[in-house]
Amino acid sequence: MIALLIAGGVAAAHFALWAVSNRPVSVIEPLDYIDGFSYSPYRRDQTPLKGKYPSYADIEADMKQLGGIAHRIRTYNSTENPEVSDLARQFDLKVTAGAWLDRNKEKNRREIGAVLADARLHDNIDRIIVGNEVLLRDDLTFPEMYAYLDEVRNATDLPVSTAEPWHVWLKNPELADHVDFLAVHLLPYHEGVPVEKAVDYAMARYLELVEAFPGRAILISEIGWPSKGPTLQAAVASEQNQARFVREFLHRALCKNIDYFLIEAYDQPWKIDIEGWAGAYWGMFNADRELKFPLEGTVDRNSGWMDDALLATVFALVPMLLLCLVQRGMSVGGQLWMCVLVQSCVTAIVIAARLPADYYFTLRDLTALVGLVFGVVLTAGVLLTNGFEFAEVFFKPRWRRAYKPAEPLPPEQQPFVSVHLACCNEPPDMVIATIDSLAAMDYQNFEVIVVDNNTKDEALWKPVEARMAELGPRFRFFHLPQWPGFKAGALNFAMKQIDPRTEVVGVVDADYVVTPDWLSALVPHFRDQKVAVVQAPQAHREWERHFFKRMCNWEFDGFFRIGMHHRHERNALIQHGTMTLVRRARLEESGNWSEWCICEDTELGLRLLERGDELRYIDRVFGRGLTPASFAALKSQRFRWAFGAMQIMKGHWHALVGKSQLTAGQRYHFITGWFSWFGDALQFMFALGAIGWTAAMLIWPKMFSLPVTIMLAPVLGLLVAKAAMGPILYRRAMDCPWADIAGASLVSLGLSHAIARGIIAGLTHKRGVFLRTAKGKAEGGLAKFFQPIREEMYLLLALLSAGGAMLALRGTDSVEVLLWVTMLGLQSLPYWAALACQFIAQLPEKPAPASAKAQVA
Structure with a gap:
């Protein structure tokens, strides 16, 4: 219930x-009467640009519909759809016939001949308009236009004019000497006038023309408002605004006995290709011949x-x-x-x-x-x-699977543990520190096997070998000059060398210093025979004096304090290749470490879950390693994880979605657990797409339009909501000040491109290269500063250039332009973050406190 x-x-x-935000609004009600419509007969899938014309029946249906609500129509073309005038006469519609003129002189001759012939044949044609916005488009010179007008006037007794916006008539009053009346376009939307002032604005321009041309007949040959389109300054295209403008104008026109044609009768989708996407939505009826709004009663904001x-x-x-x-x-x-x-x-x-x-x-x-x-x-x-x-x-009130410490085992009951450490080209002092911490453990039955694979420099592995020899027979060292399989190959080699008594295998990274009670505290959990893995969190040391290392530490820590608990609730852990203990029998039965996957640890964990085993997470720090030495090293590590994740997804897809012992919760976590990384890949693809689309809009503005606001708003809203949850979650779940939360968020954002590349490479490539994460001191030098982030910088410059060009060429008056530029700005944030991370990583470490120096001395 x-x-x-x-x-x-x-x-x-x-x-x-929805209902409240779309409440109907009251608009002034004119009489149910319209003097005239601009008419183009094309339907949703028809266009003169490709020779797809309406049928006789289509036009007949239009004339029947328009004849019931209007007295006249205006056409634009006389060589296309010649049956319009005859069908209009059948439904008592007067016609103001148009001849379309452009730069094609031969086509212009055909148009002039056709309109004159049409006028002679049909007595319902009472006016002729020669050309539509020809002078505005600069298709013809004024003398050329005068010649066409004079020719038609001499050939017919009907009134003749040409149609141009109001300002063309005012700036060129001599044009009126070649016409019998003024055909004027009044389109306040195109001039950025808000709808509440638009009718007043149009009437003001009309009166200007009346005063400038006293005694001359004036026809408003186009007036209207689009139901959809880009926002131009204060002019917003919407169904509600179209209804308001049209109904207010009809009321004003009736009161003042104004001669007009509403633009237009029907939406014309084909005009998107020549006028941009607003050009399709000027009709009072949509392209399917459905009335968009009533002429009486309330109007819906969104029908x-x-x-x-x-x-x-x-x-x-x-x-x-x-x-x-x-x-x-x-x-x-x-x-x-x-x-x-x-x-x-x-x-x-x-x-x-x-x-x-x-x-x-x-x-x-x-x-x-x-x-x-x-x-x-x-x-x-x-x-x-x-x-x-x-x-x-x-x-959630509490974690259901939050495990308490296990009861310790007496020495005689302790299972034998073989601890494995694989290293390659690691600093010997760092590895020796790890070995010494293992030697200091308060556990009796264990051995340590160190496998150094593919290290060429003897100065790196010889000191480690010497230290292992000093620690006695249960510390064994192996150097493999050439060995396949990366870390997994070294661990599989170690499995062949283990003491026969081994029941539990432990793995620790070469930079980890473990606590003495690592084994004694965690091995007792294996008394539960269902348990195959006991995992402790990864943690770090020596990060406090450098802000980049602080950022890395807290960014890592978030997963272990939040994500691992979340996954542990449904026994869906991500197993990690350090601070992990594995039951030997389960490891061997499942096929040991997978050398085909560069994330062999996580792959093993999933393989064990597919067998129905339990992976247990104990959220207590038993060892601390070093953070990556540089942003480049951190990027390399995250690329490897993302690549390996995709290898695992591909390799285990049938088990994840098909028949296996995985529970619904485990399937959920392993399918959705990498969604955020998919989001990074999607962001990268969208950034490339946005750059390309921006270029196309600027080069071919009529072919490529701005996406409508409603298309972008959901994406931007979801991204903002996602961005807000991370810091709030950190603050709730971790003892972390806001400065460190900001640092963790910054490094997470800065890794977006590396993750995106890893995801795409993992989906498109079968095998990857295991790149070790450098933990030693990074090389400096300003010349090398941009090398690790060169791709991010290319993308950042491209996005900034795209946004700047859009503002420079389209201006700041359109909401759609501003929204698009905002989206470009949001897409640039990961690349700004990468630049910031690289800069912070180069900063020097703070000096150690005097007390710490004294202790070292």
Whole structure:
């Protein structure tokens, strides 16, 4: 019942929010009468640009519909669709016939001949307009235009004019000497006038013309407002604004007996290719001949809101209900939080997916939309998985599988443990420190096997060999000059050398200093025969005096304090290659360490889970290693992890989605656990796409348009929500000051490109190269500063150039331009973060306190 109340409450609130934000508005009501429409007969899939013309029946249906609400129509072309005038006469419609003129002189001759012939044949043609905005487009010179006008006037008794915007007439009054009336375009939307002032503005321009040309007849040959399109300064294209403008103008025109044509009768999707995407939406009817708004009564802000709201509510209700039932152990606040996230994500997906029903997309636009919907779905998946983790940390009363310390074992009952350490080209002092810490453990039955593979320099491995010899027979060292399999190959070699008594195998990295009780505290957990792995967290030392190392430390620590608990609840641990203990029998039965995968530790953990084993996480630090020495080393490490993750996904896909002993919770974590990394790859692809689309918009502005605001808003909203959850979660789950939270967030963002490259490489390549993470002192030098981040810098410069060019060429008056530039700016953040990380990594370490120096001395 509680689950139903929560899910139902969120669904009801969601629908109510749609209803409140789309309440009908009252607009002035004219008489149900329209003097005239500009008319183009093309339907949704028809275009003169490709020779796809409407049929006789199509035009007949249009004339029947328009004849019921208007007195006249205006046409633009006389050689295309010649049956319009005759069909208009059948439905008592007067026609102002148009001849289309451009730079093609031969085509112009045909148009002039056709319009004159049409006028002679049809008595319902009462005016002729020669050319439409020809002078505005600069297709013809004024003398050329005068010649065409004079020719037509001499050939007919009908009134003749040419159609131009109001300012063309005012700036060129001599044009009026060659016409019988002024055909004027008044389009306040194109001039950035807000809709509440638009009719007054249009009337003011009309009166200017009346005063400038006293006694001359004036026809408003185009006036209207688009229902969709880019925001131009203060002019917002919407159905509500179109209804307001048209109804206010019709009322004013009736009062003042103004002669006009509304632009236009029907939406013309084909005009997107020549006018941009606003050009398709000037019709009072849509392309399917459905009235967009009534001429009386209230007007909906968004006529399609009910469909969107119902779809989003219905599609979200079932998953919200199931989530509440599955997560009954979570508090009401947590269930409510997750339901709100689910509803928000479903709404964003529905809005994006339904856009083709509301817009006339070209194939280019649809291609972009497919990418956008895909991006919204993946972003929603990332947000939901992060939100679930957020809910468990914030709202779950306690961790169900939070293990307490195990009872210690007396020496005679201690299982024998073989500890393995693989190293390659490591600083010998660092490795010896690790070995010495192992020698100091308070555990009786253990051995240490060190395998140095592929190190050529004897100065690196000889001191380690000497120290191992000093520690006695249970410390054994092997140097392998040439050995395959990277770290996994070295660990498999160690497995062949182990003491026959070994029951547990431990692995520790070459830079870790372990606590004396590592084995004595953790080995007792193996008394439970279901346990195959006991994992302790990775932790670091010597990071306090350098801010970059602080950043790395806290960024690593977040996963072990938050993510590992979250996964441990459903026995879905990520096994790590250090501070890990594995039951020998399970390791050997499963095939030892996989040399085909560069993340052999995580791959082994998943393999054991597929067998039904238990992996146990003990959240207590038993050893500390060194943070990566440089940002380049950190990037290399994260690339390797991302690459290995994709290897694991591909290698275990059948087990993850098919028949195996994995539980639903384990499948969930291993499928969604890398969603954030997929998000990094998606961000990289979107950045490249945004750069390319920006270039295309600037080079071919009529072919490539700005995405509508509603297309970008869900993506930006989801990204902002995801970005906000991380720092809040850190603050809640960790004893970490805000400065370190900011540092961890910065390094996480700065690694985005390295992760993206790792994900893409892992999906496209079968095998990877194991690159060790440098822990020693990094090389300096300003000349090498940009080398590790050169790709990030190329992308940053490209995004900044794209945004700057967009602002310079399109200006700052359009909301769509500003939103697009904002999106480019957000996409540049990972590359700014990489630059900042590289800079911080070069800063010198703070000097050790005097007390610490004295202790060293």
